[in-house]
Amino acid sequence: AQSVTQPDIHITVSEGASLELRCNYSYGATPYLFWYVQSPGQGLQLLLKYFSGDTLVQGIKGFEAEFKRSQSSFNLRKPSVHWSDAAEYFCAVGAGDYGGSQGNLIFGKGTKLSVKP
Amino acid sequence: DAGVTQSPTHLIKTRGQQVTLRCSPKSGHDTVSWYQQALGQGPQFIFQYYEEEERQRGNFPDRFSGHQFPNYSSELNVNALLLGDSALYLCASVLGSGYEQYFGPGTRLTVT
Numbered sequence: 001a002q003s004v005t006q007p008d009i010h011i012t013v014s015e016g017a018s019l020e021l022r023c024n025y026s027y028g029a030t031p032y033l034f035w036y037v038q039s040p041g042q043g044l045q046l047l048l049k050y051f052s053g054d055t056l057v058q059g060i061k062g063f064e065a066e067f068k069r070s071q072s073s074f075n076l077r078k079p080s081v082h083w084s085d086a087a088e089y090f091c092a093v094g095a096g097d098y099g100g101s102q103g104n105l106i107f108g109k110g111t112k113l114s115v116k117p
Numbered sequence: 118d119a120g121v122t123q124s125p126t127h128l129i130k131t132r133g134q135q136v137t138l139r140c141s142p143k144s145g146h147d148t149v150s151w152y153q154q155a156l157g158q159g160p161q162f163i164f165q166y167y168e169e170e171e172r173q174r175g176n177f178p179d180r181f182s183g184h185q186f187p188n189y190s191s192e193l194n195v196n197a198l199l200l201g202d203s204a205l206y207l208c209a210s211v212l213g214s215g216y217e218q219y220f221g222p223g224t225r226l227t228v229t
Contacts, residue, residue, distance in 0.1 A: 004159075032216055043121070043207055044160070044220040051216060090159050094216060104150060104173055105218060107159030
């Protein structure tokens with residue numbers, strides 16, 4: 001069965017420090033992978049996506065992620081965290097292929113990021 | 118360019134009641150998906166509507182039903198509410214066979 005695992009429930013980093021959020025997936029075919037961010041009381045904003053090609057993808061707000069097929073991972077990174085990055089981060093895999101579209105997304109349980117001043 | 122909008126923002130219902138949540142997709146999008154996000158969890162796929170028909174459905178009981186209108190807006194209906202239905206309900210839209218789903222701010226449903 002398709003699944004997404006985010007091993008870290010809560011991470012705290014100092015402002016200016018680097019960040020890596022882990023994501024492992026289980027999916028039979030070539031995955032379509034996404035990272036979303038959710039601020040308190042808000043919906044989900046797409047940070048970046050991987051469909052094919054270059055395994056290092058760049059997103060908004062200075063985030064990047066690397067797809068590693070051998071490790072079934074899609075970890076999110078940022079070289080220098082800002083206080084405004086404090087939020088919850090969700091990794092997701094596109095599933096249920098319907099005519100080429102990713103009909104639905106399977107999400108991990110999320111990682112809450114806190115930033116120390 | 119208006120994004121995905123949802124109404125109402127918050128809703129409080131009693132067990133056994135019925136509720137209707139509404140979603141307007143991003144301009145130009147014709148496909149709407151609904152997700153349930155329980156507290157401390159990631160969103161779970163409920164169903165997706167395209168061309169006014171349910172195209173895919175997740176593992177949710179028949180108490181959850183939906184509708185899509187000719188203008189692509191959508192409703193989510195939940196009958197016989199249970200305490201466990203308390204959650205943030207998210208709507209997402211996409212254009213046809215596109216891959217990037219855009220999410221609305223959600224409706225917070227509390228069942229007492």
